[in-house]
Amino acid sequence: MVAVIGILLGIGLIFNVLGTVSLYRFPDVYTRLHGTTKCTTFGSLFTSAAVVVYGIARYFEGFEGRFFTLSLHVTVAILALLISNATGANAIARAAHRSGIMPLHAVVDRLAEDEKSRGRRVS
Amino acid sequence: MVIFAASALMYLLLVWAGGAIEWIEIVIAVLFGGLISIMAKRWNPNITLRHSWLNPVRLLRFVVYLFGPFLMALIHANLDVAMRVITGKINPGIVRIPTGLASDGALTLLANSITLTPGTLTVDADDESRDLYIHWINVTTETPDASDICGTFPEWARRIAE
Amino acid sequence: MTLEALFSYAAVVLGLAALVMFGRLIAGPTLADRAVALDAMNTLVVAMMILLSVIFDSIVMVDVAIVYAGLSFVGTMFIARYLEGSM
Numbered sequence: 001m002v003a004v005i006g007i008l009l010g011i012g013l014i015f016n017v018l019g020t021v022s023l024y025r026f027p028d029v030y031t032r033l034h035g036t037t038k039c040t041t042f043g044s045l046f047t048s049a050a051v052v053v054y055g056i057a058r059y060f061e062g063f064e065g066r067f068f069t070l071s072l073h074v075t076v077a078i079l080a081l082l083i084s085n086a087t088g089a090n091a092i093a094r095a096a097h098r099s100g101i102m103p104l105h106a107v108v109d110r111l112a113e114d115e116k117s118r119g120r121r122v123s
Numbered sequence: 124m125v126i127f128a129a130s131a132l133m134y135l136l137l138v139w140a141g142g143a144i145e146w147i148e149i150v151i152a153v154l155f156g157g158l159i160s161i162m163a164k165r166w167n168p169n170i171t172l173r174h175s176w177l178n179p180v181r182l183l184r185f186v187v188y189l190f191g192p193f194l195m196a197l198i199h200a201n202l203d204v205a206m207r208v209i210t211g212k213i214n215p216g217i218v219r220i221p222t223g224l225a226s227d228g229a230l231t232l233l234a235n236s237i238t239l240t241p242g243t244l245t246v247d248a249d250d251e252s253r254d255l256y257i258h259w260i261n262v263t264t265e266t267p268d269a270s271d272i273c274g275t276f277p278e279w280a281r282r283i284a285e
Numbered sequence: 286m287t288l289e290a291l292f293s294y295a296a297v298v299l300g301l302a303a304l305v306m307f308g309r310l311i312a313g314p315t316l317a318d319r320a321v322a323l324d325a326m327n328t329l330v331v332a333m334m335i336l337l338s339v340i341f342d343s344i345v346m347v348d349v350a351i352v353y354a355g356l357s358f359v360g361t362m363f364i365a366r367y368l369e370g371s372m
Binding site: 009041 | 344361
């Protein structure tokens with residue numbers, strides 16, 4: 001059990017640290033969103049999965065109800081993180097584009113072209 | 124109705140400790156569910172959530188989707204992004220893909236799935252033509268299809284939420 | 286190594302990562318960069334609270350983490366609405 005939990009925690013920490021590095025390594029808002037959203041969601045999923053494994057293992061040692069509750073609540077927290085992170089990233093990306101931040105080094109930007117042809121505010 | 128069922132079931136899930144549930148907890152769950160659905164109706168009267176979200180077949184399909192293709196894409200996405208963080212090789216751009224999904228729930232599910240899959244991030248949605256604008260970190264063609272970006276996800280979204 | 290020590294080290298690493306993200310929160314050239322850093326920090330704080338609930342042996346902390354995730358989502362949404370200029 002210790003080995004499984006250690007491996008899960010290790011994978012989670014590696015991805016979380018990579019997400020932190022991506023915040024400094026990428027050039028603009030959109031690519032930083034790529035790095036942080038995917039890496040921190042995936043890393044937190046793995047560290048929380050370690051807690052779920054711990055709860056289930058302790059539950060089968062002595063059949064105490066509170067370890068079962070721990071696993072269940074951590075699962076609910078994982079689902080909340082998955083949904084809220086993805087939606088929040090969409091909201092920030094849309095707001096950044098509407099407030100006039102253009103993607104750096106972009107080879108194509110269909111959204112700005114379409115907004116210009118429709119006569120909407122591009123700023 | 125959907126809001127009532129979702130909030131009452133969430134309350135029961137959070138107070139459930141592995142054994143039987145006391146009747147007073149069920150009464151509290153029904154009271155809170157009713158209160159929250161009334162508040163949601165007063166806050167936004169033309170809220171439209173269809174009853175197909177309560178269909179157990181669709182929920183089962185959603186669970187299968189979550190643990191099958193979505194988990195695979197999530198793992199692939201993270202290895203991809205990790206390589207890009209280490210090597211720093213990017214070729215970004217914003218492209219537009221047609222989805223052909225009619226309902227808002229399916230479009231939301233597809234947009235959230237695309238955000239968590241390899242190299243793509245949803246930026247904006249067009250309400251009239253039901254297209255999605257996607258920031259793609261490694262642009263290979265300037266006019267992609269939906270299958271270039273996200274594989275079979277639109278098909279799954281149609282089967283789960285339409 | 287005991288399990289509690291393992292979870293404590295993981296929580297410390299997560300806290301350090303959140304501290305490093307604070308640099309981008311201060312230095313970010315635009316407001317959107319700061320919003321991205323804040324969102325990522327919130328995710329790390331939720332993960333850290335889940336690990337701390339094992340270390341301190343209290344389930345209430347997981348419930349606090351769920352509520353914190355919801356509140357940080359609402360906060361991100363309001364920052365995004367403000368950036369769009371519709372507020």
